Amino acid sequence: CEALFLRQDLLGIKVAITAGPTREAIDPVRYISNHSSGKMGFAIAQAFADRGAEVTLISGPVNLAAPDKVNRINVVSARQMWQQSMKSAVENHIFIGCAAVADYRVAEVSEQKIKKTDDNDELTLNLIKNPDIIADVAHLTENRPFVVGFAAETQNVEQYAKDKLQRKNLDLICANDVVGGSVFGAEQNTLHLFWQNGEKVLPTDTKKALAKSLVQEIIELYRK
Numbered sequence: 768c769e770a771l772f773l774r775q776d777l778l779g780i781k782v783a784i785t786a787g788p789t790r791e792a793i794d795p796v797r798y799i800s801n802h803s804s805g806k807m808g809f810a811i812a813q814a815f816a817d818r819g820a821e822v823t824l825i826s827g828p829v830n831l832a833a834p835d836k837v838n839r840i841n842v843v844s845a846r847q848m849w850q851q852s853m854k855s856a857v858e859n860h861i862f863i864g865c866a867a868v869a870d871y872r873v874a875e876v877s878e879q880k881i882k883k884t885d886d887n888d889e890l891t892l893n894l895i896k897n898p899d900i901i902a903d904v905a906h907l908t909e910n911r912p913f914v915v916g917f918a919a920e921t922q923n924v925e926q927y928a929k930d931k932l933q934r935k936n937l938d939l940i941c942a943n944d945v946v947g948g949s950v951f952g953a954e955q956n957t958l959h960l961f962w963q964n965g966e967k968v969l970p971t972d973t974k975k976a977l978a979k980s981l982v983q984e985i986i987e988l989y990r991k
């Protein structure tokens with residue numbers, strides 16, 4: 768059975784995947800980030816590579832070893848991920864945004880460690896919006912890849928996911944319900960896929976098994 772999945776039927780297909788969190792510096796010793804483990808993105812990279820696709824994995828800081836035969840590019844901040852993604856997007860057939868990109872970064876990063884003061888119990892950080900990586904990729908007018916996004920939602924999953932599909936100009940969006948934070952770092956997940964003319968549920972399974980099913984769905988839609 769495993770041998771079926773390992774058939775090299777995606778030779779010549781080039782895929783770029785973003786994964787993990789990004790880190791936005793506050794000062795030299797502190798940052799803003801999120802709970803993304805990178806597991807789903809790495810599992811998708813592995814599943815594509817197992818079928819012979821050429822995979823570029825643009826990863827934020829995670830505690831995971833790169834899958835075999837994958838070209839891994841390490842980044843830290845959302846802006847670094849944006850740069851590597853825009854470069855990779857035009858060189859790949861398929862772009863998958865699995866990263867939990869920090870929506871905002873600190874407007875002015877302090878060059879020195881911020882010190883506590885006795886005279887003020889409050890500290891305000893000014894945040895500014897980061898670029899939307901996947902929306903910028905999906906709005907490319909030349910060499911635009913097939914674009915797959917993810918949506919982690921805590922409520923109104925279907926409505927928010929469909930809204931992101933339209934607004935970001937994606938070809939496919941994979942929604943997961945993160946009520947109670949159950950997705951982050953977990954081994955299992957459930958995905959609800961939405962595209963322009965259809966939808967499909969990939970029932971709860973390990974991230975590795977889901978990644979294999981998802982790769983099959985992506986390839987079928989990409990070939991249409």
Ligand code: CTP
Nearest residue numbers: 864865866868897898899900901916917918919
């Ligand atoms: N994404 C991205 N760049 C960003 C923010 C998000 O590429 N600056 C991508 C994610 O990788 C994912 C998709 O957009 O594929 C949806 O991410 P999500 O955080 O759910 O969407 P947002 O538009 O940031 O909306 P919100 O966080 O407010 O729900």
Ligand code: CA
Nearest residue numbers: 867868869870
């Ligand atoms: Ca977000």
